[in-house]
Amino acid sequence: MSNKREKTRHLLLDTVLSLLLAPEGSPLRMIDVAKAAGVTRQTVYAHFSNRSEMLIAAILHFGDQLDIDDRLAPSRAAPDGRSRLTAYTRAMLEFFPAIYPLKQSLMRMGGSDEEAKSAWEDRIRAMKEGCAAAVRALKSDGVLLDHLSEARATDLYFTLLNMDGWAHCVLENGWPEADYLAEMQRVTHLALVKP
Amino acid sequence: MSNKREKTRHLLLDTVLSLLLAPEGSPLRMIDVAKAAGVTRQTVYAHFSNRSEMLIAAILHFGDQLDIDDRLAPSRAAPDGRSRLTAYTRAMLEFFPAIYPLKQSLMRMGGSDEEAKSAWEDRIRAMKEGCAAAVRALKSDGVLLDHLSEARATDLYFTLLNMDGWAHCVLENGWPEADYLAEMQRVTHLALVKP
DNA sequence: TTTTAACTTGACACAGTGTAAGATTTTAAG
DNA sequence: CTTAAAATCTTACACTGTGTCAAGTTAAAA
Structure with missing residues (x-):
C-alpha cells in the first residue's frame, strides 16, 4: 500500500489552502506551493496535472473540512x-x-x-x-x-x-x-x- | 498639434472595452488589443506603460460613456x-x-x-x-x-x-x-x- | 518641403507553466 | 535485512506572455 502518496497529497492541499487563505494575496505560483510544502515543483505536478486541477482539489478539500x-x-x-x-x-x-x-x-x-x-x-x-x-x-x-x-x-x-x-x-x-x-x-x- | 496620438489612444481604449465586453471572456493579452486595433503591440506600450494602466484607463473611459x-x-x-x-x-x-x-x-x-x-x-x-x-x-x-x-x-x-x-x-x-x-x-x- | 512625432520592425531578457528523463531516496514487502 | 517498486529529486528544455530597446519607416503639421 502506498500511504505516502496520500500523505503528500494531503500536505499539498493543506499548503495550498494556507497560502490561499494567507492575508497577503500571493499569486500562488506552483513553486510557492512546492517550497511551502518542502517539496519540489515536479512533485506537485506528480499529484496534480496543472494548476486548475490543484485548485479544484483544494476547494473540495476545503469543503470537506467545513x-x-x-x-x-x-x-x-x-x-x-x-x-x-x-x-x-x-x-x-x-x-x-x-x-x-x-x-x-x-x-x-x-x-x-x-x-x-x-x-x-x-x-x-x-x-x-x-x-x-x-x-x-x-x-x-x-x-x-x-x-x-x-x-x-x-x-x-x-x-x-x-x-x-x-x-x-x-x-x-x-x-x-x-x-x-x-x-x-x-x-x-x-x-x-x-x- | 498632435491629434493622432489622442485618436489612437481613444481607439485603443474602445478596443479594450469591446474585447472586455465580448461574450467570450478572452484573457486579453496585449497582442490581442494591438491586433484588434490594427496596431503593433509596441504602440500599445507607447500609450500605456503596462496592462494595469491600460485597464484603469479603459475603466475610466467606460465610466465617461455612461x-x-x-x-x-x-x-x-x-x-x-x-x-x-x-x-x-x-x-x-x-x-x-x-x-x-x-x-x-x-x-x-x-x-x-x-x-x-x-x-x-x-x-x-x-x-x-x-x-x-x-x-x-x-x-x-x-x-x-x-x-x-x-x-x-x-x-x-x-x-x-x-x-x-x-x-x-x-x-x-x-x-x-x-x-x-x-x-x-x-x-x-x-x-x-x-x- | 522639411521636420518631427507616431508608429513599425525585429530583437532581447525575464518569469512562470508544463514536460521529460535519469538519478536517488523511501517505503513496503519478502 | 534485503530488495524491488514507488515516490521524490535533479536538471534541463520548450513555450507563452510581459515589458524593454534601438533603429527604421510613415504620416502629419509647420
Missing part, C-alpha cells in the same frame, strides 16, 4: 417554516467568515482557472439548495408571501444572503456580526414571510 | 425621501446591465491588476455615495427606521442593491427586469422606511 452537515442540522431540525428560515440564515452567516477569504483568493486569480471557479460554484449551489428547502418549509406552512413563487422566493432569499454584502458591512464597515445577523433576519422575514 | 449624471437626475430631483429612494433604486438597476459584463471581465482577470480593481471600486464607491444621499433624504423626512443609523442604513441599502444578486435573478434565472425592480423596491422600502 462539516457542513453538522452546522446545518439545527436548520433541518426546525419545527416550522419560520424557524427554519431563521436557523438557515444564521447557519449561512456563520459560514461566511470561514469561506470568504477563500472566495476572495479565487476571485483574485486568473480567469485561466475557469474549472476551479465552477468547482467553487458547485459549493455555492449547495448553499442555494438550502435556501430552497427553507422556502419550501415556508410554503408548506402557508406563510410564504402570496405573490412569490417558490422559485422566485428562493432566488430572492439567496440574493439577500450574499456574501459580498456581509463582507461590506462586517469586514469593511465594522458591523458586529450579531447586528448584521439581526438585520438579515429582519429583512429576510419581511421579504419572504407573511406578517 | 452619462451617469443624466441618469441620476430624476433621483436628485425627487421631492421627498421615499420617492428619492425609489428613483435611485431604479436608476441603479438600470445601470447594471451595462456595467455587469465589465465587472465580470475584470473579476476574471489576474490579481496582478490590483490597481485596475481599485479603479473599479472607485466607481462603486460613487454608487454608494448615491445610496447615502437617498438615506439622508429619508432621515430628514423622518421616515428612516428608528433603529438604523444613517451609516448602517446606507450599508444595508448598498448591500441590498448588489449586482451579483441582480445577475443571479435576471441573467441566470430569467426574471424580467421589471419584476426584479419591483421586488427590490418592495424590499428596500421594507428594510429602511417606516411603514
Whole structure:
C-alpha cells in the first residue's frame, strides 16, 4: 500500500489552502506551493496535472473540512417554516467568515482557472439548495408571501444572503456580526414571510 | 498639434472595452488589443506603460460613456425621501446591465491588476455615495427606521442593491427586469422606511 | 518641403507553466 | 535485512506572455 502518496497529497492541499487563505494575496505560483510544502515543483505536478486541477482539489478539500452537515442540522431540525428560515440564515452567516477569504483568493486569480471557479460554484449551489428547502418549509406552512413563487422566493432569499454584502458591512464597515445577523433576519422575514 | 496620438489612444481604449465586453471572456493579452486595433503591440506600450494602466484607463473611459449624471437626475430631483429612494433604486438597476459584463471581465482577470480593481471600486464607491444621499433624504423626512443609523442604513441599502444578486435573478434565472425592480423596491422600502 | 512625432520592425531578457528523463531516496514487502 | 517498486529529486528544455530597446519607416503639421 502506498500511504505516502496520500500523505503528500494531503500536505499539498493543506499548503495550498494556507497560502490561499494567507492575508497577503500571493499569486500562488506552483513553486510557492512546492517550497511551502518542502517539496519540489515536479512533485506537485506528480499529484496534480496543472494548476486548475490543484485548485479544484483544494476547494473540495476545503469543503470537506467545513462539516457542513453538522452546522446545518439545527436548520433541518426546525419545527416550522419560520424557524427554519431563521436557523438557515444564521447557519449561512456563520459560514461566511470561514469561506470568504477563500472566495476572495479565487476571485483574485486568473480567469485561466475557469474549472476551479465552477468547482467553487458547485459549493455555492449547495448553499442555494438550502435556501430552497427553507422556502419550501415556508410554503408548506402557508406563510410564504402570496405573490412569490417558490422559485422566485428562493432566488430572492439567496440574493439577500450574499456574501459580498456581509463582507461590506462586517469586514469593511465594522458591523458586529450579531447586528448584521439581526438585520438579515429582519429583512429576510419581511421579504419572504407573511406578517 | 498632435491629434493622432489622442485618436489612437481613444481607439485603443474602445478596443479594450469591446474585447472586455465580448461574450467570450478572452484573457486579453496585449497582442490581442494591438491586433484588434490594427496596431503593433509596441504602440500599445507607447500609450500605456503596462496592462494595469491600460485597464484603469479603459475603466475610466467606460465610466465617461455612461452619462451617469443624466441618469441620476430624476433621483436628485425627487421631492421627498421615499420617492428619492425609489428613483435611485431604479436608476441603479438600470445601470447594471451595462456595467455587469465589465465587472465580470475584470473579476476574471489576474490579481496582478490590483490597481485596475481599485479603479473599479472607485466607481462603486460613487454608487454608494448615491445610496447615502437617498438615506439622508429619508432621515430628514423622518421616515428612516428608528433603529438604523444613517451609516448602517446606507450599508444595508448598498448591500441590498448588489449586482451579483441582480445577475443571479435576471441573467441566470430569467426574471424580467421589471419584476426584479419591483421586488427590490418592495424590499428596500421594507428594510429602511417606516411603514 | 522639411521636420518631427507616431508608429513599425525585429530583437532581447525575464518569469512562470508544463514536460521529460535519469538519478536517488523511501517505503513496503519478502 | 534485503530488495524491488514507488515516490521524490535533479536538471534541463520548450513555450507563452510581459515589458524593454534601438533603429527604421510613415504620416502629419509647420
